[in-house]
Amino acid sequence: MxxxxxxxxxxxxxxxxxxxxxxxxxxxxxxxxxxxxxxxxVELSSWQKNIIDERLSDYYKSPLDVADFDTTIDDIENGL
Structure with a gap:
């Protein structure tokens, strides 16, 4: 396996x-x-699907306007 x-x-x-x-x-x-x-x-509710659609739309409009996951987590853990 x-x-x-x-x-x-x-x-x-x-x-x-x-x-x-x-x-x-x-x-x-x-x-x-x-x-x-x-x-x-688990089926997503319509409001959850709408949020995903909005976020994807924003991403497609500006694909370079993103935050690195690890950096974001570090910022959160360090109290921004």
Whole structure:
């Protein structure tokens, strides 16, 4: 199995990425995974979709007007 571990900016493991082919295999082997997946599907509300559409529109208008994620997190953690 080819797993990729996801880490935060401090090096803590926060998740695991499993290639979709391997996920499909696991779901056939462990039927409860398929049920669990179906139960945990979350649909965005229309207001959430609207916010995403607005933000994407702003980005497409000015793709260079963005902030680096790590720098932004550092600023937040340091109280701006």
């Amino acid at each position: 080819t797993l990729q571990f996801i880490h935060d900016n401090k090096g803590n493991t926060t998740g695991v990425f499993i290639p979709i082919e391997e996920w499909q295999t696991l779901k056939t082997k462990y039927v409860d995974l398929q049920r669990e997946e179906a139960e945990n599907v």
